[in-house]
Amino acid sequence: MTNWQDPRYKELSTAEISDALDFFGLPGPAHGLGCVTGDHKIMGRAFTVRFAPVDPLNAGTVGDFIDDVEETEIIVLDNEGRTDCTVWGGILSQIAKRKNLRGTVIHGVCRDSHEAMDCGYPIFSRGTFMRTGKDRVQVEEVGGAVSLGDVRVNPGDLLVGDRDGVVVIPFSRVLEVLERAVKTRQAEQDIIQATESGSSLRAAREALGYHTLQRKQAGQA
Structure with a gap:
């Protein structure tokens, strides 16, 4: 162990x-993040993904990174704190639940929160908003250092979340x-x-x- x-x-x-x-x-407490899909407690190591505004000359996608996440990991998505478009929705929630992942933490917002609630999947974010991130943001890096506001998260760091929020160790x-x-x-x-x-x-x-x-x-x- x-x-x-x-x-x-x-x-x-x-x-x-x-x-x-x-x-x-x-540092460690991630200010402004709370569970938007019910009353969950999560603990796991960080699987990190960083987003950036879409590049019109070399447009990417919001990513299929979920295929590479292990059961012991929490997906940490850094969308620069944006609340005008999402990087997580219902399809991802259902796949993550089926894979028995620990949860998702977003420096930004999610959508389709009812689907995550229905299947019992934990999401911690800055809130919810319905507009897609497609053609607005794209995956810039997987497996690098990311930010949850003023808290740096490196791949493999430990995250714990409960009703009071999220901390990074x-x-x-x-x-x-x-x-x-x-x-x-x-x-x-x-x-x-x-x-x-x-x-x-x-x-x-x-x-x-x-x-x-x-x-x-x-x-x-």
Whole structure:
């Protein structure tokens, strides 16, 4: 079992992981992205695709990259945050579900969201919009670094998504972020238990160092 498959990751929320990323001074929370197809939690490694405005002299396509995605991967589509045209629709959702893929995360929008909801496929995006990306954008690169707003995603990075959004963990830092997030979670559970036993919230937080749990430490980067 590799670090990213540690079952403890499945128990963690994006909030707990975000606090751990803060502790190490790492970016990770993808601002503005939420699940548009229901209440899903996803975890998997990034399969990255970058789009660009269509080239009138050498027009490409929106791509058939889904044929190459593995079950353990989350498709990460960088459409530069555009909300005026889509790069994911119903056909892709149904194929992805049939392939048992982990989910799709889009720096942009999707369409045919009802089809994804009907088949239970998770999509995290900036929203939904019905206009196709065909003849507006094209696949520029598959398997390179992409952006989810101000967060860089490299192929193979770990993504976790839940009702609060999406976080990205650099693959080389997966274990230490996990250990820190577990420590933070335990401290928060201890605070709740302390208050149930009669402690004030102020005293419990002070005793367990709550206000410094996610504070970036000197030398961390």
